[in-house]
Amino acid sequence: DAGITQSPRYKITETGRQVTLMCHQTWSHSYMFWYRQDLGHGLRLIYYSAAADITDKGEVPDGYVVSRSKTENFPLTLESATRSQTSVYFCASKLSGNTIYFGEGSWLTVV
Amino acid sequence: ELKVEQNPLFLSMQEGKNYTIYCNYSTTSDRLYWYRQDPGKSLESLFVLLSNGAVKQEGRLMASLDTKARLSTLHITAAVHDLSATYFCAVDRLGRDDKIIFGKGTRLHILP
Numbered sequence: 077d078a079g080i081t082q083s084p085r086y087k088i089t090e091t092g093r094q095v096t097l098m099c100h101q102t103w104s105h106s107y108m109f110w111y112r113q114d115l116g117h118g119l120r121l122i123y124y125s126a127a128a129d130i131t132d133k134g135e136v137p138d139g140y141v142v143s144r145s146k147t148e149n150f151p152l153t154l155e156s157a158t159r160s161q162t163s164v165y166f167c168a169s170k171l172s173g174n175t176i177y178f179g180e181g182s183w184l185t186v187v
Numbered sequence: 188e189l190k191v192e193q194n195p196l197f198l199s200m201q202e203g204k205n206y207t208i209y210c211n212y213s214t215t216s217d218r219l220y221w222y223r224q225d226p227g228k229s230l231e232s233l234f235v236l237l238s239n240g241a242v243k244q245e246g247r248l249m250a251s252l253d254t255k256a257r258l259s260t261l262h263i264t265a266a267v268h269d270l271s272a273t274y275f276c277a278v279d280r281l282g283r284d285d286k287i288i289f290g291k292g293t294r295l296h297i298l299p
Contacts, residue, residue: 107285109287116291118193118291119230119292120289121287121288121289124285135288166229168287174235175235176220176232176287177232
């Protein structure tokens with residue numbers, strides 16, 4: 077089915093390890109976003125991308141890296157995971173001016 | 188810097204009552220979104236408000252936008268238990284810096 081998919085859905089990793097969360101959308105949406113959701117903070121924007129090869133920092137970018145070599149993919153990498161990065165991560169996409177569509181979320185636990 | 192504030196953050200109410208959730212934002216915006224999230228689930232789009240004075244309604248929910256006051260409201264009419272969820276507003280600065288910033292959410296609990 078067309079849509080936006082995230083993988084893995086659930087991940088447990090150790091402090092200091094590198095982790096990559098994948099996001100793939102089949103709509104050819106130009107905009108893609110990564111958010112983290114934590115109790116008491118709502119959704120906070122980590123990075124976003126307006127098009128392939130164009131990325132920019134959001135509200136909480138430290139400790140994360142993104143790339144967008146293809147329009148449909150927007151992976152998020154935690155270079156050296158820390159416990160404070162334990163969270164639920166949501167990828168989203170949209171066309172210019174339209175509603176935002178969210179993936180199902182990736183639950184990440186850093187131990 | 189764009190800031191989005193929702194209030195209240197928590198709301199417990201009886202079925203059949205009316206209530207309003209408020210969303211204030213700090214800078215000029217091009218559009219405003221309302222989303223619903225059920226526990227353990229992703230976010231579901233409710234409304235997209237595009238211009239000053241916009242009003243949209245779906246069932247017992249009605250959203251409005253006042254761009255001059257930088258305020259959006261989500262009004263719940265005659266609440267039912269099925270509307271229990273967390274509601275988020277988000278502000279879009281398309282064409283400026285393209286960020287979409289969310290409020291912290293309003294956790295709504297409707298008592299049967």
